Amino acid sequence: MRRCVCPGSYDPVTNGHLDVVRRATELFDEVVVAVLTNPAKPGTFTTAERIELLEASLADLPRARIAEVSGALLVDFCRAVEATAVVKGLRSGTDFAYELPMALMNRHLTGLETVFLPGDPRLEHVSSSLVKEVAALGGDIGGLVPDLVRDRLLALRDG
Numbered sequence: 286m287r288r289c290v291c292p293g294s295y296d297p298v299t300n301g302h303l304d305v306v307r308r309a310t311e312l313f314d315e316v317v318v319a320v321l322t323n324p325a326k327p328g329t330f331t332t333a334e335r336i337e338l339l340e341a342s343l344a345d346l347p348r349a350r351i352a353e354v355s356g357a358l359l360v361d362f363c364r365a366v367e368a369t370a371v372v373k374g375l376r377s378g379t380d381f382a383y384e385l386p387m388a389l390m391n392r393h394l395t396g397l398e399t400v401f402l403p404g405d406p407r408l409e410h411v412s413s414s415l416v417k418e419v420a421a422l423g424g425d426i427g428g429l430v431p432d433l434v435r436d437r438l439l440a441l442r443d444g
């Protein structure tokens with residue numbers, strides 16, 4: 286059984302995240318989508334809401350499952366679930382500059398490898414933070430996030 290972990294804040298999940306998770310299920314037998322929460326950064330959606338939105342969005346991917354990780358190193362979580370690699374999407378060189386030190390640190394800590402997948406160029410501009418900003422100011426985020434996520438963001442905007 287080859288298992289990988291796709292870690293992130295997922296606040297909220299975007300179509301860019303889903304593209305990476307789907308492609309990871311084609312490379313590994315099981316993909317654990319790990320929702321990492323930082324108590325110092327509450328974010329927009331609660332952890333329970335992020336997981337609910339992921340569950341609905343990943344319903345058609347039986348090889349993907351969701352887990353919450355809080356107050357733990359990613360490497361320790363990966364060891365606990367017997368994952369051999371982390372899979373991350375890279376949209377740009379900026380992403381690479383952000384991800385490389387984490388990948389090297391994780392490899393330093395336990396030897397955990399990171400696999401980088403090139404992001405779909407059609408989704409290069411999609412991030413949770415930009416999608417939230419555009420939605421809050423009335424822009425169209427159709428096609429950038431699952432419909433359920435769009436509806437939740439519109440509900441936040443409309444109060």
Ligand code: PNS
Pocket residue numbers: 292293294295321357358359360386387388390391
């Ligand atoms: O979606 P994000 O916010 O870019 O994800 C970053 C995340 C959560 C994957 C990263 O901060 C992380 O791995 N945090 C877990 C704590 C940890 O292991 N820190 C050391 C990593 S080198």
